[in-house]
Amino acid sequence: MPKEQGDATGAAMTGVGLARPQGRLKGAPPSIGAAAARHWPLLLGLATMVIPTMIRVAHDSWSTEQGAHGPIVVATGVWLVMTLRRDFMPLIRPGRLGLSLAALAVMLPLYALARLTGTTEVEGIALYFTLIAVAYAYLGSAAMRVLWFPILYFAFVFPPPDTMVALITQPLKIGISKWSVDLLALLGYPVARSGVMIQIDQYDILVAAACAGLNSLISLSAISLFYIYLLHKANWRYALVLMLAVVPVAALANFVRVVLIILLTYYGGDALAQGFLHGFAGLTLFTVALLGIFGIDKLLTPLRRRLAARDAAA
Amino acid sequence: MSAEALEPAPTRPGIDRRDLIFGGAAAAAAALAYARTPRTREMKIAKNALDKIVPKQIGPWHEEAASGIVLPPPDQLSQLLYDQQFARVYVSDTRLAVMFLMAYGSSQDGVLQIHRPEICYPAGGYRLTDTVKSVLPTPGGGVPVRTFTASSMTRVEEVLYWTRIGDALPVSWAEQRLAVFRSNLAGLVPDGLLVRFSTVSQNHDQAVATLTEFARTLLAAIGPAGRAQLIGQP
Numbered sequence: 001m002p003k004e005q006g007d008a009t010g011a012a013m014t015g016v017g018l019a020r021p022q023g024r025l026k027g028a029p030p031s032i033g034a035a036a037a038r039h040w041p042l043l044l045g046l047a048t049m050v051i052p053t054m055i056r057v058a059h060d061s062w063s064t065e066q067g068a069h070g071p072i073v074v075a076t077g078v079w080l081v082m083t084l085r086r087d088f089m090p091l092i093r094p095g096r097l098g099l100s101l102a103a104l105a106v107m108l109p110l111y112a113l114a115r116l117t118g119t120t121e122v123e124g125i126a127l128y129f130t131l132i133a134v135a136y137a138y139l140g141s142a143a144m145r146v147l148w149f150p151i152l153y154f155a156f157v158f159p160p161p162d163t164m165v166a167l168i169t170q171p172l173k174i175g176i177s178k179w180s181v182d183l184l185a186l187l188g189y190p191v192a193r194s195g196v197m198i199q200i201d202q203y204d205i206l207v208a209a210a211c212a213g214l215n216s217l218i219s220l221s222a223i224s225l226f227y228i229y230l231l232h233k234a235n236w237r238y239a240l241v242l243m244l245a246v247v248p249v250a251a252l253a254n255f256v257r258v259v260l261i262i263l264l265t266y267y268g269g270d271a272l273a274q275g276f277l278h279g280f281a282g283l284t285l286f287t288v289a290l291l292g293i294f295g296i297d298k299l300l301t302p303l304r305r306r307l308a309a310r311d312a313a314a
Numbered sequence: 315m316s317a318e319a320l321e322p323a324p325t326r327p328g329i330d331r332r333d334l335i336f337g338g339a340a341a342a343a344a345a346l347a348y349a350r351t352p353r354t355r356e357m358k359i360a361k362n363a364l365d366k367i368v369p370k371q372i373g374p375w376h377e378e379a380a381s382g383i384v385l386p387p388p389d390q391l392s393q394l395l396y397d398q399q400f401a402r403v404y405v406s407d408t409r410l411a412v413m414f415l416m417a418y419g420s421s422q423d424g425v426l427q428i429h430r431p432e433i434c435y436p437a438g439g440y441r442l443t444d445t446v447k448s449v450l451p452t453p454g455g456g457v458p459v460r461t462f463t464a465s466s467m468t469r470v471e472e473v474l475y476w477t478r479i480g481d482a483l484p485v486s487w488a489e490q491r492l493a494v495f496r497s498n499l500a501g502l503v504p505d506g507l508l509v510r511f512s513t514v515s516q517n518h519d520q521a522v523a524t525l526t527e528f529a530r531t532l533l534a535a536i537g538p539a540g541r542a543q544l545i546g547q548p
Contacts, residue, residue: 045337048344115347118423
């Protein structure tokens with residue numbers, strides 16, 4: 001355990017002015033690792049929750065198409081926190097203990113219940129809020145406010161509840177089936193639809209959730225949000241506006257994918273469409289989504305300038 | 315305040331009291347979860363026994379080859395979900411043919427649970443009417459069942475089914491999860507069984523009557539041991 005370098009006159013050394021940084025050069029960025037290592041009992045305790053839960057999340061969610069963005073979000077999120085350390089670390093003040101404990105009184109039993117019944121999504125959510133409550137106790141609200149985006153971003157590490165996802169993806173799935181057929185029919189293709197089954201020429205295409213790529217809706221949203229934050233974090237009001245466009249753009253990317261699959265089936269047959277599905281569909285999806293965000297970004301430039309000016313004047 | 319200040323230096327060396335509170339609470343939650351994780355599997359239906367529960371003659375029906383039955387898709391997920399599957403077609407000179415499917419998963423938990431037919435049928439291209447909940451009258455009390463009509467381009471199918479999780483007979487996804495919960499809190503890993511009957515017919519009332527009669531005759535024919543396995547009560 002690292003020894004404290006406080007001197008004999010403990011009362012005088014409370015971090016003001018003369019405080020000696022713990023063994024690093026003046027001017028170098030503060031070290032998160034050293035600060036965290038002081039609190040090893042906390043880290044040990046948290047590890048008993050974090051390690052088993054993350055193993056289960058990795059197994060249940062990260063290995064699927066819906067959850068593949070998990071490890072990427074962890075890595076990029078941690079990186080974001082590291083880049084922000086000069087901004088948030090000076091603002092660290094202990095938060096209100098009572099508030100944290102109240103949150104934990106709800107989250108810890110929920111965690112235990114979810115874990116023993118094998119309900120991974122609730123387990124993940126409970127762990128997420130537990131970590132936020134603990135972080136608040138140590139960092140305080142000023143420091144946490146600097147970290148607002150990484151905190152929200154980390155939520156993407158955990159799988160969302162099935163029913164919540166279905167609520168959004170079901171109508172989207174039906175909508176995309178309808179519009180892709182309407183569009184192609186307008187362009188003169190021999191295409192028809194019954195429910196979520198699309199007939200083109202002599203082929204049948206079932207717009208299952210996977211086919212429409214709606215499983216990647218969440219991954220797309222996560223990556224888009226990260227991109228928007230990196231570009232526009234100085235202008236946070238604009239960043240929030242742009243973030244509203246994320247889900248529609250992801251839906252649009254899926255729409256393009258379905259249209260492409262229908263056309264590929266029509267021109268090249270079943271095998272070609274399936275090959276595309278497994279090969280390039282993911283790439284197409286992400287490219288279209290990011291291009292979409294980029295395009296909207298350009299379109300909204302006047303708004304961005306206005307919000308930036310307001311920020312500067314404030 | 316110096317820009318280099320990390321956090322107020324502790325006024326005395328030693329372990330931060332907060333660390334013990336939070337670290338201890340976290341470890342306690344993890345320990346509680348571990349201690350109360352159910353480990354006893356309640357398997358009511360032994361390996362390869364599903365086939366043997368049901369006789370080949372049920373009232374006026376007798377078994378014929380299994381074909382044309384809407385099955386759970388033979389993918390990775392099904393292999394994980396179901397340990398045993400049973401599918402037979404029963405025909406009769408005096409009644410409509412009935413397709414009889416059972417799918418059994420010996421370990422139900424929060425993530426892997428038997429899927430309700432309202433999910434399989436649409437995937438197969440069928441359009442479903444709203445499901446009707448009702449109670450199948452049996453000597454021991456009723457069995458809550460759901461019925462719905464599934465139509466595709468080629469046929470209209472009437473479906474009647476129930477699900478058993480442990481000793482419970484849930485009629486919805488939410489009830490299913492609750493049943494798993496209750497078993498878990500009692501320290502058990504419940505098993506799950508889907509029992510589904512369907513018949514092809516445009517005549518809704520006749521179809522429902524056929525399936526109801528088939529189900530009741532079946533339950534009467536398999537005896538208390540069979541009923542314990544199919545509906546959780548003898």
